[in-house]
Amino acid sequence: xxxxxxxxxxxxxxxxxxxxxxxxxxxxxxxxxxxxxxxxxxxxxxxxxxxxxxxxxxxxxxxxxxxxxxxxxxxxxxxxxxxxxxxxxxxxxxxxxxxxxxxxxxxxxxxxxxxxxxxxxxxxxxxxxxxxxxxxxxxxxxxxxxxxxxxxxxxxxxxxxxxxxxxxxxxxxxxxxxxxxxxxxxxxxxxxxxxxxxxxxxxxxxxxxxxxxxxxxxxxxxxxxxxxxxxxxxxxxxxxxxxxxxxxxxxxxxxxxxxxxxxxxxxxxxxxxxxxxxxxxxxxxxxxxxxxxxxxxxxxxxxxxxx
Numbered sequence: 001x002x003x004x005x006x007x008x009x010x011x012x013x014x015x016x017x018x019x020x021x022x023x024x025x026x027x028x029x030x031x032x033x034x035x036x037x038x039x040x041x042x043x044x045x046x047x048x049x050x051x052x053x054x055x056x057x058x059x060x061x062x063x064x065x066x067x068x069x070x071x072x073x074x075x076x077x078x079x080x081x082x083x084x085x086x087x088x089x090x091x092x093x094x095x096x097x098x099x100x101x102x103x104x105x106x107x108x109x110x111x112x113x114x115x116x117x118x119x120x121x122x123x124x125x126x127x128x129x130x131x132x133x134x135x136x137x138x139x140x141x142x143x144x145x146x147x148x149x150x151x152x153x154x155x156x157x158x159x160x161x162x163x164x165x166x167x168x169x170x171x172x173x174x175x176x177x178x179x180x181x182x183x184x185x186x187x188x189x190x191x192x193x194x195x196x197x198x199x200x201x202x203x204x205x206x207x208x209x210x211x212x213x214x215x216x217x218x219x220x221x222x223x224x225x226x227x228x229x230x231x232x233x234x235x236x237x238x239x240x241x242x243x244x245x246x247x248x249x250x251x252x253x254x255x256x257x258x259x260x261x262x263x264x265x266x267x268x269x270x271x272x273x274x275x276x277x278x279x280x281x282x283x284x285x286x287x288x289x290x291x292x293x294x295x296x297x298x299x300x301x302x303x304x305x306x307x
Contacts, residue, residue, distance in 0.1 A: 062106070063090075076288070105157050118144040153182055174236075187222050230258045234255045266291060
């Protein structure tokens with residue numbers, strides 16, 4: 001009963017509504033028959049289009065969200081990195097030198113998590129203990145899992161080439177991105193052995209935890225990685241599409257191989273075990289990134305709005 005009352009009109013309201021409709025119809029009819037009014041509409045429309053074009057100017061700002069499938073390269077073939085994924089966001093400042101050429105510089109944050117596994121590993125290499133005696137370190141590992149958590153501060157710099165196709169604008173670009181690791185944590189667990197064979201005495205130390213030797217010991221470590229600044233060259237393509245208060249854009253970027261962010265801190269093997277007869281109670285295995293050649297690369301997609 002209440003809903004019926006909402007839509008009922010009084011005689012006075014119906015009269016006013018009818019008068020308004022008649023006035024609107026008459027106005028539209030007169031405007032359509034008046035050439036001057038038509039010309040005025042065309043002029044106004046042209047002015048609006050010019051105003052829209054002039055808003056781009058030589059400078060604009062972009063806000064974006066990003067997601068991608070980054071890849072970590074490691075020359076140790078036994079490591080399985082599985083599928084990795086990252087996401088983030090940021091802003092760009094865009095400068096147009098001329099209509100077809102521009103410069104982009106920006107800043108953003110990206111989050112990445114890697115799940116690395118290794119079924120088994122064996123290695124031997126020469127070493128010297130805390131008393132200066134030479135021996136052979138014998139390393140084995142089983143069922144190793146390492147979870148890495150990264151948070152990068154990204155600073156991209158790129159040159160862009162633009163080409164208009166009607167209301168759509170296409171562009172290609174290339175540049176370099178600097179990434180600083182704000183967070184670089186890892187959690188590693190598995191079963192490890194660190195044995196020492198002294199050939200001069202034909203002795204194998206395999207169970208002396210106080211001197212850093214152990215066999216089939218379950219170990220877990222949570223620690224931080226010390227990563228240097230990453231430098232990643234990239235190329236990409238993109239497209240602008242018109243919107244009500246700005247332009248939407250979509251782009252794809254391909255990042256070439258970066259430098260090794262752990263080049264200054266490498267160990268002779270994975271899971272190297274304690275040095276200088278360090279007691280096992282205070283020892284932590286380093287990350288798998290601290291061995292071999294490491295680099296980052298991959299594809300990233302960006303969705304944003306340009307003002």
